[in-house]
Amino acid sequence: MIGVNRNGEVWVFAEQEDGALHDVALELCGRARQLADRLGVKVGAVLAGWNVRELAYRLIAHGADKVYLVEHRKLDHYQTQPYARVMCELIGRHQPQIVIYGATPLGRDLAPRIASEMKAGLTADCTALEVADVTDPKTKTVHRNLLLQIRPAFGGNIIATIVNYDRWPQMATVREGVMPLLDPDPRRQGEIVAEEVGLRDEDFPLRLIERHREPRKVNLKGARTIVAGGGGVGSKQNFQMIHELAGAVGGAVGASRAAVDGGFVGKEHQVGQTGTTVRPALYIACGISGAIQHRAGMEESAKIIAINWDREAPIFSVAHYGLVGDLNEVIPRMVKALKERQTGAADAAETADAGWSAD
Amino acid sequence: MPYDSIVCVKQVPDTANITGEAMKADGTVNRAALPTVFNPDDLHALEVALRVRDQYGGTVTVISMGPPKAGDVLRECLFRGADRVILLTDRRAAASDTLATSYILSCAVRKVGRYDFVFCGRQAIDGDTAQVGPQCAEKLGLPQVTYLEEVVELRDQTARLRRNVGNGWELVEVRLPVLVTVLDTAGLVRPAAARRVARFKRGRTPSELLIEVSRENPDARDEDKEREALRRAEGLRARGLVLDEWNLDDIGADLQWCGLSGSPTKVHRVQSIVLTKQGYTEIPATEAGVRQLIQELIVDHTLG
Numbered sequence: 001m002i003g004v005n006r007n008g009e010v011w012v013f014a015e016q017e018d019g020a021l022h023d024v025a026l027e028l029c030g031r032a033r034q035l036a037d038r039l040g041v042k043v044g045a046v047l048a049g050w051n052v053r054e055l056a057y058r059l060i061a062h063g064a065d066k067v068y069l070v071e072h073r074k075l076d077h078y079q080t081q082p083y084a085r086v087m088c089e090l091i092g093r094h095q096p097q098i099v100i101y102g103a104t105p106l107g108r109d110l111a112p113r114i115a116s117e118m119k120a121g122l123t124a125d126c127t128a129l130e131v132a133d134v135t136d137p138k139t140k141t142v143h144r145n146l147l148l149q150i151r152p153a154f155g156g157n158i159i160a161t162i163v164n165y166d167r168w169p170q171m172a173t174v175r176e177g178v179m180p181l182l183d184p185d186p187r188r189q190g191e192i193v194a195e196e197v198g199l200r201d202e203d204f205p206l207r208l209i210e211r212h213r214e215p216r217k218v219n220l221k222g223a224r225t226i227v228a229g230g231g232g233v234g235s236k237q238n239f240q241m242i243h244e245l246a247g248a249v250g251g252a253v254g255a256s257r258a259a260v261d262g263g264f265v266g267k268e269h270q271v272g273q274t275g276t277t278v279r280p281a282l283y284i285a286c287g288i289s290g291a292i293q294h295r296a297g298m299e300e301s302a303k304i305i306a307i308n309w310d311r312e313a314p315i316f317s318v319a320h321y322g323l324v325g326d327l328n329e330v331i332p333r334m335v336k337a338l339k340e341r342q343t344g345a346a347d348a349a350e351t352a353d354a355g356w357s358a359d
Numbered sequence: 360m361p362y363d364s365i366v367c368v369k370q371v372p373d374t375a376n377i378t379g380e381a382m383k384a385d386g387t388v389n390r391a392a393l394p395t396v397f398n399p400d401d402l403h404a405l406e407v408a409l410r411v412r413d414q415y416g417g418t419v420t421v422i423s424m425g426p427p428k429a430g431d432v433l434r435e436c437l438f439r440g441a442d443r444v445i446l447l448t449d450r451r452a453a454a455s456d457t458l459a460t461s462y463i464l465s466c467a468v469r470k471v472g473r474y475d476f477v478f479c480g481r482q483a484i485d486g487d488t489a490q491v492g493p494q495c496a497e498k499l500g501l502p503q504v505t506y507l508e509e510v511v512e513l514r515d516q517t518a519r520l521r522r523n524v525g526n527g528w529e530l531v532e533v534r535l536p537v538l539v540t541v542l543d544t545a546g547l548v549r550p551a552a553a554r555r556v557a558r559f560k561r562g563r564t565p566s567e568l569l570i571e572v573s574r575e576n577p578d579a580r581d582e583d584k585e586r587e588a589l590r591r592a593e594g595l596r597a598r599g600l601v602l603d604e605w606n607l608d609d610i611g612a613d614l615q616w617c618g619l620s621g622s623p624t625k626v627h628r629v630q631s632i633v634l635t636k637q638g639y640t641e642i643p644a645t646e647a648g649v650r651q652l653i654q655e656l657i658v659d660h661t662l663g
Contacts, residue, residue, distance in 0.1 A: 001623070012596075021553035024651075061497060074374050080503055080505075084497075086587055098461045104525065105505075105506060105524050105525040106524070107521075108490075108505075109493060109503070109505045109506075110487050111490075111496075112488075112489070112490035112491075112494045113493045113494070113496065113497050113503065114459070115490070115494065116458065116461060116493070116494035116497035117497050119458065119623070120458075120623055121456070121622075121624035122457070122458070122490060122621030122624070123490035124486075124487065124489065125487065126487070127660050128660050134627055137626075144583075148627065149624075150660060152660070153485075153486060153487070154374050154486075155374025155375055155484055155485070155487075157374060157381075157631070158629050158630060159629070159630045159659075159660055160626055160628070160630075160632055161626070161627040161628040162624050162625065162626060162627060163624070163625050163627045163630050164623050164624050164625070165623075165625065178662070193486070200561035205502035205533055205534065206502060206504070206532070207531065207532040207535050207538075208529060208530075208531055209519065209530040209531060210530040211527065211528075211529050211530075211534050212527045212528050212529075213526055213527035214526060215525045224663070225554075227420065233370060234382045236589055241369055249662065251415060281661050282656065282661045282662070287504070302661070303540065303656070305652070306639070307644075316639055320639055320640065321441070321638040321639055321640050321641075321642050322640070322641050322642065323641075323642045323643075323644045323648070323652075324641065325644030326644075328595075329644065330644050330649065333646050333649040333650075334649050334653065335642075336646075337646075337649050337650040337652075337653040338653055338662075340650070341653060341654075341657060342661075345655060347379070
């Protein structure tokens with residue numbers, strides 16, 4: 001571990017595969033930028049691989065001040081130990097105060113290996129990161145400007161805020177799609193710092209024999225948010241709106257049987273008794289009347305928003321929030337509001353304290 | 360050639376079927392009110408180890424760290440075919456985060472001694488962190504292969520393993536010993552064998568025996584309870600029904616790396632989000648209404 005280093009940078013592990021940056025790396029740059037501004041320090045991104053220098057400019061445009069570039073022919077394909085070796089070396093050298101990774105299969109494989117070697121804390125699958133002063137309830141010591149690592153736990157039934165007082169760096173993996181992807185600023189200036197890390201043969205215990213990549217499939221089961229459309233959407237053309245909202249919220253597209261039977265969308269999207277049963281953190285039902293077969297497949301969702309013109313539609317009986325109105329107007333408003341949430345969770349918290357107004 | 364495996368399993372609260380009663384007023388979880396289950400991924404880890412043994416020979420040893428009640432999952436392992444089970448239990452291990460847990464487990468794995476594989480489930484459903492496997496691998500100085508779906512081939516001290524990496528799969532080759540984390544898509548899990556259930560259902564760890572004696576004789580003196588528990592253990596031992604039990608001293612763990620002191624992460628705050636829903640909140644379908652809804656969802660972390 002390293003000690004408390006309040007001048008340390010905020011670091012992002014820049015996940016890439018085959019020379020393409022993972023979106024989550026760019027999302028994390030944006031959030032790291034906000035955290036670093038709050039702490040008055042710089043954002044560093046660690047980019048490891050082979051022939052990946054070009055990617056550094058995108059990281060800078062998305063908020064990095066420095067890109068620590070480690071290029072090595074044998075880092076061409078990811079494997080755990082050499083990548084962990086690189087990160088541990090650089091963390092030891094530069095003593096960042098925060099290091100964040102995407103909670104991707106790769107990030108969740110890599111980050112714990114690093115945490116173990118550094119004997120530092122790590123929080124998995126965060127959905128929000130903030131900075132605040134924290135008082136240790138035992139010693140009453142006030143720890144200034146700690147990273148609040150906020151995550152769902154216990155099967156999504158609780159939200160836990162985790163902190164790490166002094167066994168730094170403070171490290172977390174962050175779910176894909178929960179931090180808004182900020183628009184890049186191509187004029188941003190940054191520095192590329194080439195780093196040497198000595199890698200030995202024993203750092204590469206795995207030999208890749210064969211590799212197969214598949215295009216992304218519909219993943220309703222694993223989606224944290226699902227935007228589903230029903231017969232009320234009206235047409236295949238209009239169903240595009242559901243795809244747009246799902247894109248804006250970073251979720252998967254679901255459908256009722258009526259929408260599938262109407263040919264608006266493929267059967268692999270169907271939610272309900274004859275389709276997939278889902279329990280995401282958020283389910284947005286658009287123009288779905290809510291037949292019992294549909295409700296049985298989604299009513300366990302943690303939060304349900306129903307949008308329907310018919311106040312009497314049964315979908316409202318399982319909803320937590322209901323919007324009675326024309327979805328052709330409501331959905332574009334949601335997309336717009338989602339695109340405006342660029343300041344992130346911490347800033348939103350201050351303005352939303354007033355709660356719902358009485359009107 | 361035969362291969363020896365160690366499998367790490369966990370007994371977990373059944374978080375998939377949680378209700379409002381399981382939450383305390385302060386928002387924390389009342390674990391006692393929840394039924395416990397064998398962590399699903401760990402069942403698959405056990406299955407993969409059993410298949411390796413069935414095909415190539417060798418042994419399967421299971422370790423579970425937890426309170427004495429975790430004896431339940433260890434008996435489950437015996438019913439399904441494990442050769443040896445070990446309960447790792449110690450009050451001083453309470454409040455361990457993933458780093459401290461992996462340190463303790465790695466000490467126990469070392470004490471078992473010889474092995475070719477350490478198998479763990481990918482993650483446990485109470486925390487969903489997927490950290491303990493990789494951290495154990497680092498502590499043991501082993502290579503790690505995460506997200507295993509199939510042991511494709513074993514030849515001498517080399518394994519070919521297929522792992523699912525989310526957007527596809529990889530076939531990797533690694534020298535043994537290795538630590539492997541297993542996905543619940545790794546094929547069907549065998550049921551308990553009736554013959555083994557009949558044989559092992561009376562298997563108990565020493566601390567389970569002491570709890571049983573205390574329950575039956577709540578007013579007895581402590582030394583009498585302990586004597587009676589030992590007497591029962593002697594009766595079971597002849598039939599091979601005393602399950603191994605280790606504490607932190609037995610595995611030579613350094614206490615500074617265990618429990619609270621060994622855990623860099625601290626829980627600062629916990630909020631319950633089990634909803635007790637009575638009707639829904641109507642949101643005006645206006646621009647302002649929609650914007651406020653989105654903000655509320657951001658504040659309560661439904662949206663990031």
